Amino acid sequence: MSKFYITTAIDYVNDTIHLGHAFQKIATDVLARYYRISLGKDNVFFLTGTDEYGQKAEKAAKQQNIATNEFVKKISDSDQKEQDSLNISYDRFIRTTDSDHAEVVKEIWNKVEKNGDVYSGEYEGSYCEGCEAYYTKEDLINKKCPIHPTLTIKIIKEKNYFFKWSKYKDFLINYIRNNQDFIFPTHRAKEMLEFAKNIKDIPISRSNFTWGIPVPNDPKQVIYVWFDALVNYLTGVGFLKDKKLFNKFWPADVHILGKDNLRWHALLWPAMLKSANIELPKTILVNGFLNINGQKISKSVGNVIRPSEWVKKYGADAVRYYLLRYTNITEDSDISEEKLLQAYNADLANGLGNLVSRVAKLCENSNYVQMGSEERTSSHLIDIEEYSSAFASFKFNDALSFIWGNITELDKLINEEKPWELAKQNSPKLRTILAHAVDQIQEIAVLLEPFLPKTAEKIEEQFRGPKITSQKPLFPRI
RNA sequence: GCCAACGUAGCUCAGCGGUAGAGCAAUCGUUUCAUAAGCGAUCGAUCACAGGUUCGAAUCCUGUCGUUGGUACCA
Numbered sequence: 391m392s393k394f395y396i397t398t399a400i401d402y403v404n405d406t407i408h409l410g411h412a413f414q415k416i417a418t419d420v421l422a423r424y425y426r427i428s429l430g431k432d433n434v435f436f437l438t439g440t441d442e443y444g445q446k447a448e449k450a451a452k453q454q455n456i457a458t459n460e461f462v463k464k465i466s467d468s469d470q471k472e473q474d475s476l477n478i479s480y481d482r483f484i485r486t487t488d489s490d491h492a493e494v495v496k497e498i499w500n501k502v503e504k505n506g507d508v509y510s511g512e513y514e515g516s517y518c519e520g521c522e523a524y525y526t527k528e529d530l531i532n533k534k535c536p537i538h539p540t541l542t543i544k545i546i547k548e549k550n551y552f553f554k555w556s557k558y559k560d561f562l563i564n565y566i567r568n569n570q571d572f573i574f575p576t577h578r579a580k581e582m583l584e585f586a587k588n589i590k591d592i593p594i595s596r597s598n599f600t601w602g603i604p605v606p607n608d609p610k611q612v613i614y615v616w617f618d619a620l621v622n623y624l625t626g627v628g629f630l631k632d633k634k635l636f637n638k639f640w641p642a643d644v645h646i647l648g649k650d651n652l653r654w655h656a657l658l659w660p661a662m663l664k665s666a667n668i669e670l671p672k673t674i675l676v677n678g679f680l681n682i683n684g685q686k687i688s689k690s691v692g693n694v695i696r697p698s699e700w701v702k703k704y705g706a707d708a709v710r711y712y713l714l715r716y717t718n719i720t721e722d723s724d725i726s727e728e729k730l731l732q733a734y735n736a737d738l739a740n741g742l743g744n745l746v747s748r749v750a751k752l753c754e755n756s757n758y759v760q761m762g763s764e765e766r767t768s769s770h771l772i773d774i775e776e777y778s779s780a781f782a783s784f785k786f787n788d789a790l791s792f793i794w795g796n797i798t799e800l801d802k803l804i805n806e807e808k809p810w811e812l813a814k815q816n817s818p819k820l821r822t823i824l825a826h827a828v829d830q831i832q833e834i835a836v837l838l839e840p841f842l843p844k845t846a847e848k849i850e851e852q853f854r855g856p857k858i859t860s861q862k863p864l865f866p867r868i
Numbered sequence: 869g870c871c872a873a874c875g876u877a878g879c880u881c882a883g884c885g886g887u888a889g890a891g892c893a894a895u896c897g898u899u900u901c902a903u904a905a906g907c908g909a910u911c912g913a914u915c916a917c918a919g920g921u922u923c924g925a926a927u928c929c930u931g932u933c934g935u936u937g938g939u940a941c942c943a
Contacts, residue, residue, distance in 0.1 A: 399943085400943090401943085402943040403943095404943080441943060444943070446942085446943070447943095513941080515941080575873090577872065577873050577874095578872095578873090578937090578938095580871090580872065580873090581871080581872060581873090581937075581938055581939095582938095584871060584872080584938080584939085585938075585939080585940080588939095588940085589940090590940075590941095592940075592941055593941065594941095614941080615943065616941090616943080619943075648943095649936095649937065649938090650937085650942090650943080651942095651943065652937095652938090653938085653940080654943090678936090678937095679936090679937095715880090716879090716880050716881085716892095717880085718880095718881080721873085721874075721936090722874090722935090722936065722937090723880090724879095724880090729879075729880080729892095732879085732892065732893075733880095733892080735903095736891085736892060736893085737891090737892085739903060739905080740903075740905050740906080741905090741906095743902095743903060743905090744902055744903055744905045744906070745902080745905095745906085746902090747901090747902050747903060747905085748901050748902035748903090748905080748906075749901085749902085750902085751901055751902060752901050752902080755901070756901095787880085787881075788882090791881090791882095791890085791891075794891080795891095798891095798906095798907095801905095801906055801907075802906085802907065804901075804902090804906080804907095805899070805906060805907050805908095806907090808899085808900095808901085809901065810900075810901040811901095813901085860902090863902095863903045864903090865903080866903065867903055867904090867905080
């Protein structure tokens with residue numbers, strides 16, 4: 391692999407992102423930072439952003455009596471602030487309302503249409519005016535909407551443009567079967583294969599609201615949000631604007647997304663790309679959801695926490711650490727502030743922070759001078775098998791366990807060699823032990839870079855030499 | 869209802885056919901360079917439950933229960 395293009399899901403702007411979204415952003419950021427080290431900074435592109443069109447956004451804006459474009463900007467800005475608080479190192483924060491995006495969406499629409507995959511049709515469905523949404527017959531209870539049982543369900547016909555999704559049924563099934571790496575974890579691929587068997591054409595335009603990108607040559611219709619949103623992955627790397635950038639980075643190496651929108655990424659997106667004659671992304675990584683204290687994160691439960699709230703209390707690196715160390719990215723995980731605190735004290739304060747303190751103080755007390763502190767060749771260190779294989783299979787918790795194993799080992803070694811006694815005896819062995827300890831600390835710092843960028847930087851600075859001095863604790867005990 | 873994943877010590881997870889593992893928490897001991905930190909030891913699991921296959925099953929098969937996801941136009 392010579393380049394790495396990774397994307398997060400773009401978050402829908404009906405509300406600011408919470409810790410659940412942060413989980414995905416942090417994982418993506420760790421991968422981006424890891425590949426920047428191993429492939430070089432210029433060979434990685436990291437895209438994230440906000441998904442802003444659609445009826446829900448329009449409705450939410452109306453409720454708050456704000457112009458829709460102002461409303462979505464407000465949420466998008468606060469999403470970006472949340473990501474920044476976590477030190478997410480995106481190369482572009484895309485908004486689907488960005489002007490270059492609309493151009494790309496229209497271009498894709500035209501390509502798909504030219505390929506004969508767009509046709510005008512009529513969508514007929516059971517419509518609830520309370521929800522402003524269609525229901526399938528199975529969803530209805532006694533032929534009534536489950537949320538508005540007093541209203542009558544109307545059979546509404548809407549003229550729409552349809553995408554010939556069904557045309558790509560066999561292609562999709564074969565593609566998923568023949569490319570085992572396409573959907574990760576693999577049991578999600580099975581889910582998609584089941585669904586693909588019954589794939590039908592879908593309407594990709596709407597006429598009952600206006601907040602969207604207009605259909606080319608038919609301004610009465612707007613493009614369906616998913617058709618618009620997925621295309622952001624092309625816009626983000628300069629599909630029309632910057633051919634050089636696009637050719638370098640496309641196809642995407644990893645799309646990371648929540649399990650709730652897998653279908654669109656695993657089935658609709660590849661069909662759209664195939665129709666437009668554009669190469670398909672390599673891997674779709676499905677992340678699980680976070681629960682807090684065993685409960686779903688939701689407004690109605692009242693347990694929504696913004697990432698920045700935890701960052702304020704514990705620091706970005708602590709939140710990043712906790713969220714990836716005690717979870718499994720592909721599965722649902724349960725988190726709590728109490729467990730975060732436990733991890734903070736046990737691993738960051740007592741483990742990493744204390745080790746850094748004790749080695750620094752030992753160096754300071756013995757007037758240790760770091761000789762020939764040449765730049766660490768980070769990319770070499772990152773080739774450590776146990777570490778890199780964890781990244782290859784997206785096992786962030788394993789990579790972190792490996793680093794903490796190194797921390798424990800160094801602590802043990804210091805206990806055994808007792809450098810403070812060697813200092814009293816003026817033993818020549820002291821220098822050797824300290825040199826080894828400093829070397830190990832530097833290695834640990836490199837391995838930490840993707841996960842705890844700020845902390846790694848502080849450690850690298852502190853141990854660069856020639857003189858190494860004791861500094862304020864990295865993670866004061868709480 | 870149907871399809872699928874998951875269910876291993878209080879917690880987070882590893883093991884996926886050959887005498888139950890790690891880290892955290894708890895308890896005890898020990899060191900003093902360090903953030904009342906470190907290190908060692910102990911405690912702690914009929915591997916969801918019930919059958920089956922096998923010389924042997926946490927590991928394969930069947931069923932039951934529980935959790936979660938999907939079951940199309942919802943971001």
